Amino acid sequence: xxxxxxxxxxxxxxxxxxxxxxxxxxxxxxxxxxxxxxxxxxxxxxxxxxxxxxxxxxxxxxxxxxxxxxxxxxxxxxxxxxxxxxxxxxxxxxxxxxxxxxxxxxxxxxxxxxxxxxxxxxxxxxxxxxxxxxxxxxxxxxxxxxxxxxxxxxxxxxxxxxxxxxxxxxxxxxxxxxxxxxxxxxxxxxxxxxxxxxxxxxxxxxxxxxxxxxxxxxxxxxxxxxxxxxxxxxxxxxxxxxxxxxxxxxxxxxxxxxxxxxxxxxxxxxxxxxxxxxxxxxxxxxxxxxxxxxxxxxxxxx
Amino acid sequence: xxxxxxxxxxxxxxxxxxxxxxxxxxxxxxxxxxxxxxxxxxxxxxxxxxxxxxxxxxxxxxxxxxxxxxxxxxxxxxxxxxxxxxxxxxxxxxxxxxxxxxxxxxxxxxxxxxxxxxxxxxxxxxxxxxxxxxxxxxxxxxxxxxxxxxxxxxxxxxxxxxxxxxxxxxxxxxxxxxxxxxxxxxxxxxxxxxxxxxxxxxxxxxxxxxxxxxxxxxxxxxxxxxxxxxxxxxxxxxxxxxxxxxxxxxxxxxxxxxxxxxxxxxxxxxxxxxxxxxxxxxxxxxxxxxxxxxxxxxxxxxxxxxxxxxxxxxxxxxxxxxxxxxxxxxxxxxxxxxxxxxxxxxxxxx
Numbered sequence: 001x002x003x004x005x006x007x008x009x010x011x012x013x014x015x016x017x018x019x020x021x022x023x024x025x026x027x028x029x030x031x032x033x034x035x036x037x038x039x040x041x042x043x044x045x046x047x048x049x050x051x052x053x054x055x056x057x058x059x060x061x062x063x064x065x066x067x068x069x070x071x072x073x074x075x076x077x078x079x080x081x082x083x084x085x086x087x088x089x090x091x092x093x094x095x096x097x098x099x100x101x102x103x104x105x106x107x108x109x110x111x112x113x114x115x116x117x118x119x120x121x122x123x124x125x126x127x128x129x130x131x132x133x134x135x136x137x138x139x140x141x142x143x144x145x146x147x148x149x150x151x152x153x154x155x156x157x158x159x160x161x162x163x164x165x166x167x168x169x170x171x172x173x174x175x176x177x178x179x180x181x182x183x184x185x186x187x188x189x190x191x192x193x194x195x196x197x198x199x200x201x202x203x204x205x206x207x208x209x210x211x212x213x214x215x216x217x218x219x220x221x222x223x224x225x226x227x228x229x230x231x232x233x234x235x236x237x238x239x240x241x242x243x244x245x246x247x248x249x250x251x252x253x254x255x256x257x258x259x260x261x262x263x264x265x266x267x268x269x270x271x272x273x274x275x276x277x278x279x280x281x282x283x284x285x286x287x288x289x290x291x292x293x294x295x296x297x298x299x300x301x302x
Numbered sequence: 303x304x305x306x307x308x309x310x311x312x313x314x315x316x317x318x319x320x321x322x323x324x325x326x327x328x329x330x331x332x333x334x335x336x337x338x339x340x341x342x343x344x345x346x347x348x349x350x351x352x353x354x355x356x357x358x359x360x361x362x363x364x365x366x367x368x369x370x371x372x373x374x375x376x377x378x379x380x381x382x383x384x385x386x387x388x389x390x391x392x393x394x395x396x397x398x399x400x401x402x403x404x405x406x407x408x409x410x411x412x413x414x415x416x417x418x419x420x421x422x423x424x425x426x427x428x429x430x431x432x433x434x435x436x437x438x439x440x441x442x443x444x445x446x447x448x449x450x451x452x453x454x455x456x457x458x459x460x461x462x463x464x465x466x467x468x469x470x471x472x473x474x475x476x477x478x479x480x481x482x483x484x485x486x487x488x489x490x491x492x493x494x495x496x497x498x499x500x501x502x503x504x505x506x507x508x509x510x511x512x513x514x515x516x517x518x519x520x521x522x523x524x525x526x527x528x529x530x531x532x533x534x535x536x537x538x539x540x541x542x543x544x545x546x547x548x549x550x551x552x553x554x555x556x557x558x559x560x561x562x563x564x565x566x567x568x569x570x571x572x573x574x575x576x577x578x579x580x581x582x583x584x585x586x587x588x589x590x591x592x593x594x595x596x597x598x599x600x601x602x603x604x605x606x607x608x609x610x611x612x613x614x615x616x617x618x619x620x621x622x623x624x625x626x627x628x629x630x631x632x633x634x635x636x637x638x639x640x641x642x643x644x645x646x647x648x649x650x651x652x
Contacts, residue, residue, distance in 0.1 A: 141329075142336030147592040147633045150610070151340075154626045157614050158344040230459055237461050238596055242611055257464055261600075264467050265475040272471075275464030283459035 029295045039291020045284035053100040060094035064251050073267045084269045086259060092273050095251035099274065102252045103281060106167055106236045107229055113171040114228075115221050118178020123209050123217065125179065126186025137183065140176045148173040149238060156244040163252070166245040170235050174228065181224055185217045219296045227289035230282035237278050253278050330638055335387075337630045341623050342386050346379070356399070395624030400616055405624035409606065413628070414499025415485060416598070416605030419525055420590040422502075426529025427536050427590075428583060434533070435540025439548060440567055450537050457534025462527065462593055466600035469523050481520035483602035490516045524601045531593055532586040539582045540575070547571040577647045584640030588633045 011028070015021035033039060052059060061080065068089035076084050083092040125136040143151075155169035189195060190213070198208060239245035240254025248255060253274040260271030316324075353369050361369075370376065374385050389395070395405035438450040473480045481487060485501055494501070494508040502521065505514035547553065548571055556566045595607030602608070606625055613621035 138329075138332055139336070142333050142340070145333050145634045145637060146337065146340070146630055147588070149592050149595055150626055150629050153595070153610060153614060154341065154344050154622060157619075157622050158347050234459075234461050238463060241461075241463050241596065242599070243615065254461070257461070257467070261467060264471050268471050268475075271464070271467055275461060275468070278461050278464065279456075279459055282461075283455065286455060286459050 033291055033295045036291040036294065038287045039294075042284040042287030042289075042291065045280060046288060049100055049281060049284070050104065052097055053104050056097050056101060060091070060097040062091035062094045064090060064094040064098040065249055066090065073263065073270065075267075076269050083273050084267075086256070086270050087263060087267075092256075092270065095256060096253070096273060096277050099251040099253045099256065099277065102163065102246055102250065103233060103236070103278075106163065106170075107232055109167045110171050110174060110232045110236075111225050111229065113167070114174035115178045115225050117171070118175040118180075119182045119214065119217060119221060121175070122179035122182025122184075123186045123213050126183040127190055127205065127209055127213065133183075136179070140179045143173065144176040144180075146173065149235060152235060152239060153242070153244065156239060161244045161247060163246045163250070166236060166239045169239070170232055173235075174232065177228075178221055178224060181220055182217045185220060186213055189213050189216055223289065223293045223296050226285060226292050229285035229289065233278060233282045233285065326638075326642075330634070333634055334631065337634065338387060338390060338627065339383065341627050341630070342383050344626075345386075345619060345623050346382075390627060395627065396620035398613070398621045399618045400613070400621070405620050408609065408621065409624060409628055411499075412604055412606050412609045415501075415603060416591065416594055416607065418500040418502065419521060419598070419603060419605060420528060420587065420594050422521060422525035423528030423590050423594075424532055424583065424587045426526055427532030427586065430529065431533035431536030432540050432579065435537040436544055436567065436572060438537065439541045439544030440563075442545065447541075450541065453530075454534040454538045457531055462531060463596040463600050465530075466524065466527050466597055469527060470600065473523055480523045481516060483520075483600075485520055485604065486513065486517050487520070524597050524603060527597055528590050528593055532590055535586050535589075536579075536582060540579060543575040543578050544571060547574050577644060580647070581640040581644050584636050584643065588636040591629060591632060591636075 009020075010024050012020075012024060015024055061082075068085070071081070071085050071089045072087055074081050074085040074089075076082070078084055081091050081093070083096065086092055086095070121136050121140065125133045125140075151173045152166075152169040155172055156165055159165040159168060195208060195212060198212060203212075236245055237252075237254030237257070240252045241258045243255070243258060246252035246255055248259075256274035257271045257278075260267070260269075260274070264271050353366055353373065353375070356373075357365050357369050374382055377385075393406045395409070397403060398405050398408055401408075434446075434450050434453075438447040441447055470482070474482050486493075490513050494504045494510050494513050497504050497507055501517045502514060505511075505517055544567075548567075550571075553566060553571055556570055557563075561570075591606075594603075594605060595611065597603065598605045598607035599611055606629060610622055610625035610629075612618075613625065
């Protein structure tokens with residue numbers, strides 16, 4: 001009974017407060033999102049990934065770092081090692097489970113840094129206009145014109161290999177599209193009447209940007225970030241594969257593929273399993289991103 | 303890239319097309335300068351002492367100082383940047399620390415391998431991706447459309463280096479259908495004289511079919527891999543361009559007139575998406591150059607991607623930066639090229 005009324009309260013046409021209206025809009029978005037099966041599958045995979053990462057010590061059957069040279073390269077389905085073992089006898093399943101933490105760590109950091117930088121550059125550029133706009137957008141264009149992986153490679157070369165530097169390098173190559181989006185949004189918002197009204201009330205540029213423009217840029221940025229996540233994961237895995245990301249013995253998935261590459265013809269599972277993990281997670285992000293785009297930004301859909 | 307914002311304002315003395323051209327050239331120049339500046343800065347913040355890398359750790363202080371001055375490291379940063387620009391304009395990227403040869407020579411040697419791979423890749427991508435996209439649009443919602451959708455989604459989600467490994471495992475390791483890593487088998491190395499650097503073309507010029515077959519069996523797997531990734535993008539874009547055209551009124555008119563479906567699709571609708579399609583293809587060609595970095599490593603393909611990575615792992619700074627600049631410049635040029643094509647061939651954009 002209580003649930004029914006909550007649902008009615010959420011779906012009302014006459015919200016009683018701003019918070020009520022906001023919650024109602026959120027709930028309706030969720031309802032339309034929920035009807036998208038593929039997006040729900042993506043969301044399910046990602047929730048599972050987060051849970052796996054959190055509960056890694058409980059879930060993993062072995063220590064991901066302990067070597068057991070007597071049990072090297074055991075095949076799939078071996079007793080006690082469902083996904084087999086790698087060249088140092090470490091349990092692949094346990095390493096995959098701990099690797100989920102690294103993947104989430106990288107994705108979360110990049111998803112925090114790149115859109116925020118893009119939002120800053122884009123809104124300042126769009127709101128200020130004039131030569132600030134020209135200079136900032138020219139810089140954005142230059143970064144946009146660079147091939148991303150090669151730029152990331154060069155950055156990592158300059159900063160030194162490692163997971164934090166890989167995150168930095170990927171963020172440095174990932175922010176320009178966000179700046180473009182934020183600028184475009186700002187340009188349309190800037191000239192609207194309510195901004196003029198706020199300005200007449202005496203609001204300064206800082207207040208207008210942070211309180212009135214940023215909130216309106218968020219939804220298109222979220223969609224873009226979700227769609228970019230797959231690319232971020234693939235880039236991080238690529239850097240890891242090249243030996244420029246997470247360093248051994250860290251169970252980063254890309255680095256695991258690189259380790260398994262040497263035995264690909266005789267012991268195929270060592271490289272195959274982490275690849276399937278990367279594929280699953282980036283597929284999940286793509287599915288989720290498509291679903292979110294349909295809900296938050298119906299114009300951009302096909 | 304929004305190269306210009308030509309709104310037809312400003313000094314009225316210049317005809318608009320001259321103004322547009324000048325603005326375009328100016329913005330290309332600024333973008334390239336920016337690219338060179340970024341690589342220059344990367345070179346400066348690298349944790350490698352460029353002097354030590356040349357003279358070695360046991361050199362005397364006087365030798366060190368001499369090289370320090372010779373490299374112009376005592377000058378202000380902006381002067382150093384100008385020196386760097388001057389060198390790059392003369393295609394001088396310094397010498398490789400690994401083999402003491404000019405980096406530009408090395409790049410000229412490895413580049414044809416990448417060019418050959420990426421070109422074959424884009425050809426595969428176009429030949430399969432465009433028809434797939436058109437059919438998916440015409441039969442929207444059919445099983446072909448679904449397959450095209452899944453193919454694209456998988457392409458966007460797949461780590462290219464892993465798919466390459468799996469390809470090697472299946473088609474080389476298990477089935478034995480294709481040649482393994484490298485450009486040719488060990489018996490065919492340097493058999494045909496290198497004229498163009500593209501081994502398939504060289505073998506044809508020499509009339510040596512054995513080499514051609516062997517080289518083809520080596521290139522087909524990595525090229526198909528790159529082709530698949532460009533197919534994912536090209537087919538999606540083709541589909542959405544075609545859907546836009548097919549919903550236009552002139553298509554309905556053509557159908558009402560009783561024109562055959564083939565003519566409606568290929569003679570009318572497809573004709574109108576050619577320009578958009580060419581820009582998409584130019585963009586995916588640029589992306590293939592990048593995608594080839596990881597592919598080349600998997601297949602031990604001696605191209606520019608392998609070159610940059612090898613140099614990176616052995617801290618060969620000049621080689622890394624030289625390779626980065628070359629790839630970056632080609633990338634920018636292809637972007638500009640696709641932008642220009644659009645302007646030249648699309649009457650609405652003029």
